[in-house]
Amino acid sequence: GAGVSQSPSNKVTEKGKDVELRCDPISGHTALYWYRQSLGQGLEFLIYFQGNSAPDKSGLPSDRFSAERTGGSVSTLTIQRTQQEDSAVYLCASSFSGGAYYEQYFGPGTRLTVT
Amino acid sequence: SQKIEQNSEALNIQEGKTATLTCNYTNYSPAYLQWYRQDPGRGPVFLLLIRENEKEKRKERLKVTFDTTLKQSLFHITASQPADSATYLCALGNTGFQKLVFGTGTRLLVSP
Numbered sequence: 001g002a003g004v005s006q007s008p009s010n011k012v013t014e015k016g017k018d019v020e021l022r023c024d025p026i027s028g029h030t031a032l033y034w035y036r037q038s039l040g041q042g043l044e045f046l047i048y049f050q051g052n053s054a055p056d057k058s059g060l061p062s063d064r065f066s067a068e069r070t071g072g073s074v075s076t077l078t079i080q081r082t083q084q085e086d087s088a089v090y091l092c093a094s095s096f097s098g099g100a101y102y103e104q105y106f107g108p109g110t111r112l113t114v115t
Numbered sequence: 116s117q118k119i120e121q122n123s124e125a126l127n128i129q130e131g132k133t134a135t136l137t138c139n140y141t142n143y144s145p146a147y148l149q150w151y152r153q154d155p156g157r158g159p160v161f162l163l164l165i166r167e168n169e170k171e172k173r174k175e176r177l178k179v180t181f182d183t184t185l186k187q188s189l190f191h192i193t194a195s196q197p198a199d200s201a202t203y204l205c206a207l208g209n210t211g212f213q214k215l216v217f218g219t220g221t222r223l224l225v226s227p
Contacts, residue, residue, distance in 0.1 A: 100208020
């Protein structure tokens with residue numbers, strides 16, 4: 001079956017512009033996660049959705065970052081007024097349900113470069 | 116605050132040997148521990164889950180142990196192959212809708 005998909009795969013943007021990153025989770029998965037991974041670094045948690053609600057958004061680095069999920073499916077991560085330090089790979093994952101018992105299925109990521 | 120530590124230095128071993136990777140944690144009592152594999156340019160892929168009341172879990176050439184007293188998990192790959200070369204991440208979490216917390220990963224290099 002189809003896995004988690006993300007678009008675009010690569011995004012180059014100028015400093016100060018807004019960007020939107022999209023995640024299509026596996027059908028039927030109620031939990032959706034966004035992570036950020038800088039070169040050679042570990043996964044940095046950003047936000048977690050259970051259905052359309054976000055019980056944990058503690059990882060969003062600033063108010064320039066926001067995310068929403070609609071219809072219990074697609075999620076969009078928006079970064080406003082991008083800065084060079086936002087350059088990273090943004091990974092999305094989904095799981096059957098929220099919580100640490102369920103394995104997460106990751107998408108291929110969106111590589112964001114802010115020039 | 117909770118802390119998860121994995122060896123930041125790469126582990127180099129020869130093909131056929133057993134690779135052992137370590138995941139230590141502090142200020143935490145997780146109910147579940149998961150291991151993932153990540154190849155360059157790709158998202159992590161789930162390998163194994165072990166619960167706090169399980170001492171050991173096996174899957175083919177993989178074995179995971181979970182020692183809640185030592186606050187440590189060991190991840191073993193027996194008869195390692197060059198194709199096992201990747202970064203391995205451990206992740207911990209509790210019951211309920213708590214999120215998984217990932218370690219920074221250890222890079223494994225298996226030489227022919």
